[in-house]
Amino acid sequence: MNSSETPPFILANVSSATDRARRTAAQLKDSQLFQDYQRAFRKATGLPLAIRSLQSYESALSGAVDENQFCALIGKTNVGCANCLKMQEQLEREAGLEPKSLHCFAGLCDTAVPIRVGDRLIAFLQTGQILLHQPNEAEFSQATRQILKWGAEINLKELEEAYYNTKVFDRDQYQAMVALLTTFAEHLATISNSIALEESNEDPMLVANAKKYIQERYQDALSLDDAAKAVNASTRHFCKVFKEATDITFTDYLARIRVEKAKHLLANLNLRVSEIAFGVGFESISQFNRSFKRVTGQTPTEFRRVV
Structure with a gap:
């Protein structure tokens, strides 16, 4: 082709x-x-x-x-x-x-x-x-x-x-x-x-409210439907508006928030990687590792070596 x-x-x-x-x-x-x-x-x-x-x-x-x-x-x-x-x-x-x-x-x-x-x-x-x-x-x-x-x-x-x-x-x-x-x-x-996670003043109110909701509840088992419901929007409409405003999906944004929180916790060598993974809301170690590597280009263990 x-x-x-x-x-x-x-x-x-x-x-x-x-x-x-x-x-x-x-x-x-x-x-x-x-x-x-x-x-x-x-x-x-x-x-x-x-x-x-x-x-x-x-x-x-x-x-x-x-x-x-x-x-x-x-x-x-x-x-x-x-x-x-x-x-x-x-x-x-x-x-x-x-x-x-x-x-x-x-x-x-x-x-x-x-x-x-x-x-x-x-x-x-x-x-x-x-x-x-x-x-x-x-x-x-x-x-x-x-x-x-x-x-x-x-x-x-x-x-x-x-x-x-x-x-x-x-x-x-x-x-x-x-x-x-x-x-x-x-x-x-x-x-x-x-x-990429910085909130823009030009965000639609729906998106700004969704970001606030994610920041407050990132440790929970959040779903796209949960976020849409929290800002009084249909899932389809919320998905479209969020993607247009941020250039990333709700799932990707949530993963980035969790990874950013995890980066700070990895500096504490008294915390196990598994504790950090579940503490910031990931459902499994493998999911945490995949998301962390995709966002930062490093595994959590590699990142911890240089912090």
């Missing part, structure tokens, strides 16, 4: 998942955790750091405080901008499972680190615009020939100065920085669930 034969409902589900990931990425950008880490990373390395949304049509590092001036100059030309975006798209394709670094036509290196929750890709941490070797005349001349071939209008003297001012990192040093970003991406993935 080719893309033109893909059923519409599958395309709609993919689009909806991408939209949810973009909203989560935007919320992660605004989180205090990311902003604090971004400032520390910039201060320690002098490099830009950004969160890139899935299928973004703009350069994540464009306009950043520490943006490389060579990249900024290239980005001002239409053809240079197009080539930069083409490399960003390639990075997105190749960095879905693990960090990936690519080199542009001028030899500069960009890196994308995936932010994943289980099997779901949410966004990327992106940095780079650096050289892993000393700038040299041969490479700059080659880049200049390519720019002239494109027909781009650019001040070559200014471009040369920017090229030779590009930050240079030892390869091992840079890989260590990428390893730190990988660990940070895992922390961002952890808080993404909390973000």
Whole structure:
């Protein structure tokens, strides 16, 4: 089956998942955790750091405080901008499972680190615009020939100065920085669930009341019918409105609430995993393990090792 034969409902589900990931990425950008880490990373390395949304049509590092001036100059030309975006798209394709670094036509290196929750890709941490070797005349001349071939209008003297001012990192040093970003991406993935559960002021009253009800009764054996009845709605109507407002089903939302409560309890090593599972409302250990792994990307035992 080719893309033109893909059923519409599958395309709609993919689009909806991408939209949810973009909203989560935007919320992660605004989180205090990311902003604090971004400032520390910039201060320690002098490099830009950004969160890139899935299928973004703009350069994540464009306009950043520490943006490389060579990249900024290239980005001002239409053809240079197009080539930069083409490399960003390639990075997105190749960095879905693990960090990936690519080199542009001028030899500069960009890196994308995936932010994943289980099997779901949410966004990327992106940095780079650096050289892993000393700038040299041969490479700059080659880049200049390519720019002239494109027909781009650019001040070559200014471009040369920017090229030779590009930050240079030892390869091992840079890989260590990428390893730190990988660990940070895992922390961002952890808080993404909390973000998904935040109540919006734009929620319909029915949904806001349902969320309040779930927060108060998550430890009980709640069903979809129970929740609908609690907010004086038919099960069918409640299911439709809740899904439209939150982008997730009632069952998924309830599981996320329980997992979030369990994460806090797992820090108490005096509590057994089974106690926590039943204490937050799961009916079995296997159900708890499946839900926890799906939401956080880790088993409860794995999560407990790092808290």
